[in-house]
């Protein structure tokens with residue numbers, strides 16, 4: 578059984594695939610505890626493999642985002658990835674980069690958001706995009722270290738949100754200290770869609 582928080586269809590709100598319609602599957606559980614985390618990772622319901630695939634298929638989009646929490650921790654993910662591939666889905670995973678399970682090789686897109694607060698936990702070596710949250714000006718140094726560690730096509734800095742306030746000033750400061758990094762905002766929060 579898969580422990581889940583929510584499944585919903587929306588537009589991808591950040592990174593290179595911004596605007597792409599996707600079915601988001603949010604798995605319960607995370608191995609980090611970021612001080613500014615606003616994601617509820619407690620399990621709300623569980624589904625079998627067949628039930629989960631059927632739920633994803635009930636939506637219109639043929640793209641699915643495996644997110645969390647931390648989906649890399651889900652033991653039965655290889656079976657789910659194989660089943661979704663067999664149904665023709667484009668599959669993305671959103672990960673904090675603390676693990677690099679074998680099944681990452683079978684998804685179409687890896688978006689990694691490593692956390693400066695847990696710099697020593699970064700284990701991922703490759704991704705399609707990397708997004709670092711500008712939680713402090715010191716995130717610039719972390720960005721440089723991450724770029725040495727994780728080979729990716731795109732590198733983004735995202736503003737940190739605390740208590741409903743989006744901190745653009747620190748984001749600007751971090752980006753001004755970097756070369757080859759772009760801004761990624763959480764458009765779904767700004768435009769008010771889920």
Ligand code: SF4
Pocket residue numbers: 607608609610611613614615616618645646647673692
């Ligand atoms: S890795 Fe993501 S889900 Fe986990 S605590 Fe940090 S922000 Fe929250």
